[in-house]
Amino acid sequence: MFILTCFLLFVATECSYVVINSKSSNVTFRYFDGIHGESDLHECEMNEACSVIHNRFWASSLTERLCRCRNGKECPWQWTKELGNTSVSLNNRSHIEFCISIAELDACTHTQEAIKIYGKSDRNNSYLIPQNATVNCICPESHYWRLQKYTYGNNDLITQTFKCVKKRMCYSYEFCGHIRSDLYSTYYRCTCPENHLCIFKDRERENVQELFYSGPAYKGYCLPF
Numbered sequence: 001m002f003i004l005t006c007f008l009l010f011v012a013t014e015c016s017y018v019v020i021n022s023k024s025s026n027v028t029f030r031y032f033d034g035i036h037g038e039s040d041l042h043e044c045e046m047n048e049a050c051s052v053i054h055n056r057f058w059a060s061s062l063t064e065r066l067c068r069c070r071n072g073k074e075c076p077w078q079w080t081k082e083l084g085n086t087s088v089s090l091n092n093r094s095h096i097e098f099c100i101s102i103a104e105l106d107a108c109t110h111t112q113e114a115i116k117i118y119g120k121s122d123r124n125n126s127y128l129i130p131q132n133a134t135v136n137c138i139c140p141e142s143h144y145w146r147l148q149k150y151t152y153g154n155n156d157l158i159t160q161t162f163k164c165v166k167k168r169m170c171y172s173y174e175f176c177g178h179i180r181s182d183l184y185s186t187y188y189r190c191t192c193p194e195n196h197l198c199i200f201k202d203r204e205r206e207n208v209q210e211l212f213y214s215g216p217a218y219k220g221y222c223l224p225f
Contacts, residue, residue: 028061198222
């Protein structure tokens with residue numbers, strides 16, 4: 001990847017991941033669990049996510065790298081507002097990216113295992129460090145990812161399975177989604193009425209399990225404006 005070989009500014013290791021910043025392209029790359037760059041990533045399998053891209057407030061976009069595309073193909077790493085044929089929506093400010101088009105996949109059914117993530121827990125057993133994620137169907141933006149199954153294996157290995165669930169209409173002042181305490185992106189559960197926003201009412205947080213995120217979040221409510 002040209003951006004990684006030519007414009008590395010600094011590397012900092014913290015909490016089992018490596019961060020590489022590029023001011024020239026206004027993007028930050030994050031590598032998990034002992035991975036120090038592109039050459040350390042495993043090759044992506046069919047329908048395996050290669051990156052997760054976050055459109056951060058007040059900072060460069062954040063690209064979390066998961067695997068390396070085959071035959072030198074570049075995994076999408078820049079944030080774009082519109083979803084392409086290699087993208088699916090994660091939440092209101094994040095996309096999941098793939099090496100090749102996944103447009104030929106069927107739309108998810110309400111009983112189907114939509115995506116499966118394999119990873120391991122951190123030292124405090126409070127955060128999932130993803131190692132690979134494979135999608136089985138397309139989850140439309142009118143739906144959201146709901147944790148279906150969470151299993152523990154040997155050597156701190158964890159498997160998460162998510163299903164794709166249609167968002168219903170919320171009522172005023174009703175809980176509408178979890179808001180990440182670090183990126184402030186929202187995992188919606190339902191759609192707020194007109195002239196309402198899904199925002200948190202106070203600074204109280206709770207630990208949540210969302211797709212590609214395990215950690216503290218605020219509870220959002222449909223508040224009129």
